[in-house]
Amino acid sequence: MSGAALERVFRAASGRIIGALAARFRDLALAEDAFAEACARALEDWPAREVPVDTAAWLYQVAVRIALDALRRRRTHTEYESLLSAGVDAQTDPDDDLSAIPDERLRLIFICCHPAVSLDARVALTLRLVCGISTLEIARAFLVPEATMAQRLTRAKGKISQAGVPFELPASTSWPERLQAVLATIEIAYAKAHEDAAAHGPHSHFSAEMLELSGTLAQLMPREPEPAALAAMIRYAEARRPARVDEAGVMVPLSEQDPQRWRRALIDEADGYLVRAMEEDSKAIRVVQAKIHAVWCARRSLEAPPPWIQVLSLYDELLCLREDPVVRLNRLVALAEVNGVDIALSQLEGMDPELLGEFAPFHAVRADLLRRAGHDDAARAAYDEALARISSTAERLWLTQQRRMVSDAGG
Amino acid sequence: MQYALLIYEDEALYGPGKKGPAIQTIVSRHMAFNRELGAKRVGGSGLSATSAATTIRTKGGTQSVHDGPYAESKEQLGGFYLIEARDLDEAIAIAKKVPVLQDGSIEIRPVLGPG
Numbered sequence: 121m122s123g124a125a126l127e128r129v130f131r132a133a134s135g136r137i138i139g140a141l142a143a144r145f146r147d148l149a150l151a152e153d154a155f156a157e158a159c160a161r162a163l164e165d166w167p168a169r170e171v172p173v174d175t176a177a178w179l180y181q182v183a184v185r186i187a188l189d190a191l192r193r194r195r196t197h198t199e200y201e202s203l204l205s206a207g208v209d210a211q212t213d214p215d216d217d218l219s220a221i222p223d224e225r226l227r228l229i230f231i232c233c234h235p236a237v238s239l240d241a242r243v244a245l246t247l248r249l250v251c252g253i254s255t256l257e258i259a260r261a262f263l264v265p266e267a268t269m270a271q272r273l274t275r276a277k278g279k280i281s282q283a284g285v286p287f288e289l290p291a292s293t294s295w296p297e298r299l300q301a302v303l304a305t306i307e308i309a310y311a312k313a314h315e316d317a318a319a320h321g322p323h324s325h326f327s328a329e330m331l332e333l334s335g336t337l338a339q340l341m342p343r344e345p346e347p348a349a350l351a352a353m354i355r356y357a358e359a360r361r362p363a364r365v366d367e368a369g370v371m372v373p374l375s376e377q378d379p380q381r382w383r384r385a386l387i388d389e390a391d392g393y394l395v396r397a398m399e400e401d402s403k404a405i406r407v408v409q410a411k412i413h414a415v416w417c418a419r420r421s422l423e424a425p426p427p428w429i430q431v432l433s434l435y436d437e438l439l440c441l442r443e444d445p446v447v448r449l450n451r452l453v454a455l456a457e458v459n460g461v462d463i464a465l466s467q468l469e470g471m472d473p474e475l476l477g478e479f480a481p482f483h484a485v486r487a488d489l490l491r492r493a494g495h496d497d498a499a500r501a502a503y504d505e506a507l508a509r510i511s512s513t514a515e516r517l518w519l520t521q522q523r524r525m526v527s528d529a530g531g
Numbered sequence: 532m533q534y535a536l537l538i539y540e541d542e543a544l545y546g547p548g549k550k551g552p553a554i555q556t557i558v559s560r561h562m563a564f565n566r567e568l569g570a571k572r573v574g575g576s577g578l579s580a581t582s583a584a585t586t587i588r589t590k591g592g593t594q595s596v597h598d599g600p601y602a603e604s605k606e607q608l609g610g611f612y613l614i615e616a617r618d619l620d621e622a623i624a625i626a627k628k629v630p631v632l633q634d635g636s637i638e639i640r641p642v643l644g645p646g
Contacts, residue, residue: 234619235596236585236596236597236598236619236623237598238597238598238599241598275582278548278582278583279582279583279598282548282579282580282582282583282641283579283583283584283585283619283639283641284616284618284619284622284641285618285619285620286617286618286619286620288618290620291620291621293620293624294620294623294624297596298620
């Protein structure tokens with residue numbers, strides 16, 4: 121097995137094994153260290169001998185022994201005894217059922233995504249422990265030095281152990297808040313992958329991890345609508361990736377993307393998740409959000425009219441469920457297409473600039489509406505505001521192109 | 532009358548997670564002080580480092596959970612509860628029921644265990 125192949129084996133096994141170790145030993149740092157040590161031993165052992173048939177089971181068994189050794193060294197005899205009586209067996213027979221790694225990934229996700237851990241640290245910890253992404257890669261995505269990210273991860277693990285974050289699945293009293301924290305974490309992790317339209321940025325390969333993680337979550341919680349809706353949304357968004365940027369590297373807005381370049385198989389998969397989510401609750405916020413994606417992805421070609429009317433009514437539905445300035449902004453884009461630029465512009469100017477003033481898309485939408493309404497000077501100023509806040513290259517190129525259209529028309 | 536004595540110190544003196552050598556020094560001094568207090572001591576405990584703190588903020592009737600200690604702004608310490616909870620989730624659920632008249636924050640901190 122090549123080094124890269126080994127890396128893939130380790131990464132794929134990471135969430136499952138660290139989850140099982142964490143549930144068993146109730147110590148995230150110990151679980152992570154034991155897994156890392158098991159991987160190091162595999163690197164020495166496997167090339168010399170035959171690669172085990174069930175690599176994950178091998179890694180798990182070795183990690184369990186490493187963790188037990190560490191505990192034996194670290195703990196007093198009494199504590200170790202109490203661990204044994206709590207069902208942590210000291211001797212694991214290697215001939216035991218090797219395929220039986222308990223699936224504790226859901227617990228691991230809930231531990232890493234506890235709302236008492238800061239959102240940034242939650243995202244990083246989930247990427248590290250559940251998805252097996254290296255600290256260096258996560259540091260690159262967050263644009264911080266590796267040492268800073270390592271410290272952030274250590275602090276988060278320390279918080280979880282010191283503050284008494286439960287290692288059980290949440291009780292019904294804290295379930296809604298805990299589940300929302302999990303979903304928000306995956307959304308932010310995916311947004312990191314998605315914000316870079318050209319997919320050349322440091323986060324681009326996270327999207328594959330997020331596809332898998334969101335699918336796992338939906339599978340582990342079959343009766344909850346929002347995990348399935350999130351799995352659908354991530355698939356719809358990923359399906360459109362091939363059409364998000366043109367040959368020159370410029371962003372292509374959704375309504376101008378060629379649907380024939382979208383990945384149809386992924387859209388079908390997303391439709392499946394959405395149907396499941398709607399069966400549980402068709403009015404949940406993420407379910408309605410996923411419907412908006414679904415309506416767009418149902419478009420088959422550029423000749424077919426864009427679904428603005430349906431999109432507008434879904435945004436109205438969303439606003440009835442929760443007031444949200446970003447949803448309101450997106451709604452205005454659809455409103456401009458259905459009811460005209462002037463109405464959209466007057467509603468936009470009525471929004472509180474405090475809420476969205478630092479949000480690049482707010483200025484981009486405003487610039488577009490001003491340009492189409494013929495207010496050239498104001499449009500140029502708004503494009504400049506947007507350009508000052510945008511970080512993705514593809515979007516910057518697109519905004520620059522749009523701004524030039526004003527200059528050409530207005531002189 | 533009963534009085535609460537609230538101890539403010541630079542926790543960095545006690546090392547990361549309050550696990551440095553200085554903690555032994557202060558614990559033995561507190562034990563001596565407890566003996567001196569005798570029956571005048573009603574209760575009390577050390578608190579874990581702020582790195583283990585969680586804060587519930589109430590603003591405009593909405594509650595939210597945050598990592599970290601209460602960041603001093605215009606509110607002042609107005610009281611405290613010592614509770615027994617199974618884990619952080621139960622502590623959060625209880626903390627959310629602590630009444631505050633308008634806006635306010637409840638900081639949750641595990642008490643220092645033995646050793």
